[in-house]
Amino acid sequence: MKEIKILSRGGQGAVTAAKILVAAAIKESKYGQAVPNFGQERKGAPVYTFARLDEEPISTHTYVYHPHAVVLFDLFLMELGIDPCAGLRENAILVANTPVDPVGLEIGSSFAKVGCVDAWGVTKEIIGPVPPNAAMLGAFACTTGWVGIDAVCTAIEEFMTGSKGEKNAACARAAYERTMVYAR
């Protein structure tokens, strides 16, 4: 089982991204689970979302404390004292929303593999000023390889119908292609 921690802010679409990840797992005949940690949050406040992927049904219903992968929607969360490196498993993977080259990313040194994408930039270019969640899913598929980009795109189009789905799927695919991955 792969356990994933998604760090984001309210309004960035991480909860929806986690749900789409479950739908993408179904496309590949796998199991998935998304567990949001809702508080009394508001737009902009830090949001923790957890996800699991497995070949077998998942019976655990808890938060993720020891992630195999961390998806960081917003590097500025670290300025609030949020530590993306907390409780990491060995050989953990980081997927980060940043135009910075993964080789030079400071927190990258705690991870065995780092994927970076300018999710805001890709999203703005392909869709406009909307949440970067589809782009982050593309970067996740590229960096981890735990779910295929085709499954991600199909799942996006299921969750968001019509042109919204098509645009978001295109955005995920573009991010997938532009993600820079650095493995230690």
Added chain:
Amino acid sequence: MPQIKALDGNWAVAEGVRLAGPKVVAAYPITPQTPIVERVADFIADGSLPGARYIAVESEHSALSAVVGAALVGTRVFTATAGAGLALMHEVVGVASGNRLPIVMAVANRALPSPWSLQVDHSDSMAERDMGWIQLYAENCQEALDLVLLGYRLAEEVRLPVMLCLDGFYVSHSTEVVSVPDAKEVAAFLPAYEPGPVCLDPDCPLTINQLTSAGTFTEIKYQHKQALDQALELLPYLGEEFGTHFGRPYAPIQAENCAGADVVLVSLGSSAGTARQVAKELREKGQQVGTLKVTSFRPFPKQAVQTALKDAKSVAVIDRSWGLGSEGPLSLEVKAALYTLPKRPLVTSYVAGLGGRDLSSDTLSKVVETTMELKSQGRSEFEPIWIDVKEGEVD
């Protein structure tokens, strides 16, 4: 063919409701239940629930009153609530069961105030445990859907209401892989609604729910008790039958690796799944840890629990409710179920996961460790252990 979908617990319940096809739905929104009735309202609006009427009410008391009225006229009904909303229904909760109305009500478990919380514990449904309803606890999103269908079947067989409890957020807002049954298969398992023996009919007026003297009150309540006994007898058969239709059999309890276990973790709701995973990992390390999940808390399957636990060495009961002034309700039930055994396992009661605190694998491992330590001393703890309480957190 069933459809495999990524659904959260709330939408899974709503899919179950769509398939069961109630004709009247009345509800008042409250977190974390609101998406259930929003989704059901969508189904009514888009024609997926043909002939159904949604009654927007001004409170939970009215929501349950409205479905009580509709059920008395003789139709399948649905409502949902949570936390303080269920508490506001309390008076009508007894009316629904005392009038033997096969209502299905989803409760997305939420801690009762105070302090105010949006998050899960079972203090809301446990406060209603002796009100004569059937109470089923879903472990995951699939069970949340399935127990709607099984709930209606059981409710209508024994003419009792069913409270389907799903943990707020951990099930209600968590997304999982859910198999949504085919409508034809559902129709084969859940027949069309048959009105009960007592029905309101303008052509044949009668009074229902009138003042009852001491001359008959006991007998009416005794019948109510017998109906719950009947539900307990019937549930294993209906659960098996559900399995033949949908491939997922249900039973009042699910016991695994209990005989001879050093520790059996007893729980209900979403933590039962976590307990199973924790037990599996500990068994791989050579520890003898079993699990017992209680799906039917009311009626409580006393005999099945006794049989499952009689050969365990020690038992750890985890209550996700306060049990203030005594101990958690699940613990009380388990201890009572074991009392008539000549030789009983050691039982320790734990309280954990209140007001949304994560009932984590670490917490459950700590429960196992503590129970093992007590067992090595040949004893159990007399008072409940609040296993995840933090010292010095609140001054």
